[in-house]
Amino acid sequence: GAVVSQHPSRVICKSGTSVKIECRSLDFQATTMFWYRQFPKKSLMLMATSNEGSKATYEQGVEKDKFLINHASLTLSTLTVTSAHPEDSSFYICSAGNSVLETQYFGPGTRLLVL
Amino acid sequence: AQSVSQHNHHVILSEAASLELGCNYSYGGTVNLFWYVQYPGQHLQLLLKYFSGDPLVKGIKGFEAEFIKSKFSFNLRKPSVQWSDTAEYFCAVTSNYGGATNKLIFGTGTLLAVQP
Numbered sequence: 439g440a441v442v443s444q445h446p447s448r449v450i451c452k453s454g455t456s457v458k459i460e461c462r463s464l465d466f467q468a469t470t471m472f473w474y475r476q477f478p479k480k481s482l483m484l485m486a487t488s489n490e491g492s493k494a495t496y497e498q499g500v501e502k503d504k505f506l507i508n509h510a511s512l513t514l515s516t517l518t519v520t521s522a523h524p525e526d527s528s529f530y531i532c533s534a535g536n537s538v539l540e541t542q543y544f545g546p547g548t549r550l551l552v553l
Numbered sequence: 554a555q556s557v558s559q560h561n562h563h564v565i566l567s568e569a570a571s572l573e574l575g576c577n578y579s580y581g582g583t584v585n586l587f588w589y590v591q592y593p594g595q596h597l598q599l600l601l602k603y604f605s606g607d608p609l610v611k612g613i614k615g616f617e618a619e620f621i622k623s624k625f626s627f628n629l630r631k632p633s634v635q636w637s638d639t640a641e642y643f644c645a646v647t648s649n650y651g652g653a654t655n656k657l658i659f660g661t662g663t664l665l666a667v668q669p
Contacts, residue, residue, distance in 0.1 A: 470654040481643065481661040482597075489654075531597070535653025540604070541587065542653045546596040 440466045442534050444545035451522055452553055459517045459548045461532030468534035471515040472542065473507060476529040488515050522552040555580050557646050559660035566634050567668050574629040574663050576618075576644035586627040587645040587657070588618055597643070603627065604649060614638070636669045 441464040451457050461471055469490050474482040486502075488494040488509035496502045504526075506518040515534075519526050529549050535542040560575040578584065588600040601612025608620040618629045627644060644660040 472656060479664075481659045484656055484658075487656055533597075533657075537652040537654050539653040541599055541602060542657065544589075544597040 440464075440534075440539065440543040442468075442532065442543045442545040444530075444532055444548050446548060447546065448549040448551070450551045450553060453523055454521055456518055456520045457522055457550060459519075459530055459532075459550075461515045461517070461534065461545050463513045463534040463543070466534075466539070466543075467512040467536060468515075469512065469536045470534070471509055472533045472535075473505075473515075473517050474531040474533070476531055476547070482531060485517075519550065522550070524552045526550065527552045555646070555658045557644050557658050557660035559642075559644055559663050561663045562661065563664045563666075565666045565668065568636055569633050570667075572629070572631040572634045572638070572665070574642055574644075574665075576627045576629065576660055577625050578627065578644075578646045578658075579625065580646050580648070580658075583649045584646050585649045586618075586620060587647075588612065588616070588627075588629050589643045589645060589659075590640045591643065591662075592640045600629070600642070634665075634667050636667045638665060639667045640665060 443462045445460045471488050473485045476482050485500045486494045486496045488507045494507035509515040531547045533542040533544045556579045586603045589597045590600050603610045603620045611617045616631050642663045645657040647655040647657050
């Protein structure tokens with residue numbers, strides 16, 4: 439099946455710094471990638487949808503200047519958490535898909551801890 | 554507004570018990586429906602999906618789900634659970650065009666604990 443990877447799997451950073459998370463589709467071309475945030479004991483909250491070569495579409499309430507998304511190629515999307523604060527600590531999950539696939543494929547997630 | 558509700562937030566069962574997890578959705582159009590599972594420490598995996606045709610769909614690991622259009626429901630079932638089914642289960646819906654390029658709307662999840 440299709441495989442999606444994320445890097446890093448976990449990261450600890452200081453408040454005020456920026457953190458970049460990568461999402462890669464390893465064996466298929468992902469025209470669309472999605473970024474989710476999962477809070478403890480909560481569901482996945484969609485943050486944004488990114489289409490290769492165009493600007494990401496952010497969900498209501500998600501700050502686009504804080505969560506920068508780049509989808510520069512058909513196999514890579516990045517999420518940069520800028521000026522991270524402790525409340526940004528969470529589990530970030532990406533998924534990838536295209537119009538040929540029936541379902542999206544999910545990455546293993548990145549656990550971010552901001553001190 | 555599009556939404557998915559899962560009625561059971563936390564379910565505890567003994568091995569060999571039968572399982573049914575409820576899922577209802579609100580969506581203005583033809584939908585594709587999914588159940589995903591997240592085992593402890595692992596990423597989301599697809600259990601089963603419904604796009605069209607037979608409303609009773611079978612997935613991996615003995616799971617099945619039934620789409621009842623009149624009730625806007627897509628309940629997940631398994632006749633006999635195992636300890637290894639301990640996980641969190643998410644119901645999700647998307648529109649039925651565009652393949653895997655449409656955003657998924659997830660329910661809040663049900664945490665299943667199976668006691669040996």
